[in-house]
Amino acid sequence: MLLAFDMGNTHTEIGVLDGKKIVMTERVATDLGKTDTEYGVLLHTILEIRGISPSEIEGAIISSVVPPLTGVLKRAVRMVTGRTALVVGPGVKNGLKLKIDNPRALGADLVVDAVGAIALYGAPVIIIDMGTATTVCYVDEEKAFRGGLIIPGVNISLNALSSETSQLPRISLEDPGKIVGTNTIASMKSGIVYGQASMLDGLIDRIREEMQSDAAVVATGGLAGVITPFCRHEITRDSELMLRGLQIIYAKNVS
Numbered sequence: 655m656l657l658a659f660d661m662g663n664t665h666t667e668i669g670v671l672d673g674k675k676i677v678m679t680e681r682v683a684t685d686l687g688k689t690d691t692e693y694g695v696l697l698h699t700i701l702e703i704r705g706i707s708p709s710e711i712e713g714a715i716i717s718s719v720v721p722p723l724t725g726v727l728k729r730a731v732r733m734v735t736g737r738t739a740l741v742v743g744p745g746v747k748n749g750l751k752l753k754i755d756n757p758r759a760l761g762a763d764l765v766v767d768a769v770g771a772i773a774l775y776g777a778p779v780i781i782i783d784m785g786t787a788t789t790v791c792y793v794d795e796e797k798a799f800r801g802g803l804i805i806p807g808v809n810i811s812l813n814a815l816s817s818e819t820s821q822l823p824r825i826s827l828e829d830p831g832k833i834v835g836t837n838t839i840a841s842m843k844s845g846i847v848y849g850q851a852s853m854l855d856g857l858i859d860r861i862r863e864e865m866q867s868d869a870a871v872v873a874t875g876g877l878a879g880v881i882t883p884f885c886r887h888e889i890t891r892d893s894e895l896m897l898r899g900l901q902i903i904y905a906k907n908v909s
Contacts, residue, residue: 657711657735658900659727660763661718663786664809665876666727668697669897670706676894678704681876684720693730701734714739715904717762717896740907742766747906751798760799763896764791768799770899771872775890778867780858782882782889784808784875788850790857792865800865803857808877812846827880851884858887 655677660667666684670677680700688696701708714731716739718724724741731739740746742762748769752760763783768791771781777797783789784807791802806814808827816824825842833848835841858871873882874895882889 655706655710655712656901656904657714657731657737657739658897658904659714659716659718659731659739660766660896660900661716661720661723661727662763663720665785667896668700669900670701670704670711671897671901676897677706679894679897680704684723686720686722688723688726690726690729690733693727694733697730698734708735711735711737713737713904713908715742715900716740717742717766717900719761719763740904742900742903746903748903749906751796753794753798754801761789764789764799764802766896766899766903767791767874768793768899769902770892770895770897772797773902774892774895774898775870775872778865778869780861780869780871781895782854782871782873782875782878784873784877784881786810788875788877790854790861792861792867792869794865795867805853808846808850808881811850812842815842815846827877847881847884850881851886854881854889855886 656671658669664684665681667681669679714737716727728739744758748765750768767781767783771779777793778795779793781791787807788805789802792800794800816822825839830843830847833844835844871889873889873891878891882891
């Protein structure tokens with residue numbers, strides 16, 4: 655079994671894969687204050703609850719955009735499973751062509767998303783990842799990563815709206831029902847949901863126009879399921895994209 659981690663700024667996804675089967679996934683809060691022992695206890699507990707013995711773990715891989723915690727998590731994995739986790743980064747084979755200014759600076763999460771998207775959906779492809787930040791990236795017909803956009807995430811925008819104004823409350827993200835809200839909360843929900851959806855539709859149009867491509871679109875990340883149903887473009891939602899990408903990269907480096 656392969657133990658895979660997608661460590662983001664807000665949440666960390668933990669997955670266990672056995673061949674093509676995803677045995678389990680869990681999301682936990684990313685906590686800069688946790689030690690390797692604390693992450694080890696958390697990991698051991700999750701595996702125990704899910705009925706997976708650490709001895710069944712044959713390998714591990716980490717994608718992290720939180721450098722201070724990458725080593726912490728790697729030590730925790732070693733502590734619990736006895737395995738040394740592969741960390742996605744420079745020097746790790748991924749099969750991805752990079753046509754950007756500074757390939758070594760490309761975030762591990764974007765690399766993994768692109769590898770997974772190419773394998774599952776082909777190229778060209780537009781990849782939307784909706785987490786703490788929203789990223790929109792483009793891979794061309796030659797399977798080369800060409801770059802993309804980084805946008806404040808949905809929750810960042812929503813929190814800024816509430817914290818920077820005196821009379822706007824914090825709200826939950828859900829179907830606003832209609833575009834034109836008739837009260838404050840309904841108007842805020844509509845503004846966030848339809849505003850984000852319209853932004854994505856517009857960016858898809860602009861990327862396709864600039865790249866002269868009718869690229870397919872795939873979306874992943876915790877908030878993709880909230881926003882993309884309101885987009886007018888056809889967007890495939892894939893919550894397993896990151897784990898599949900990690901599995902592919904692991905296979906390229908460990909044989």
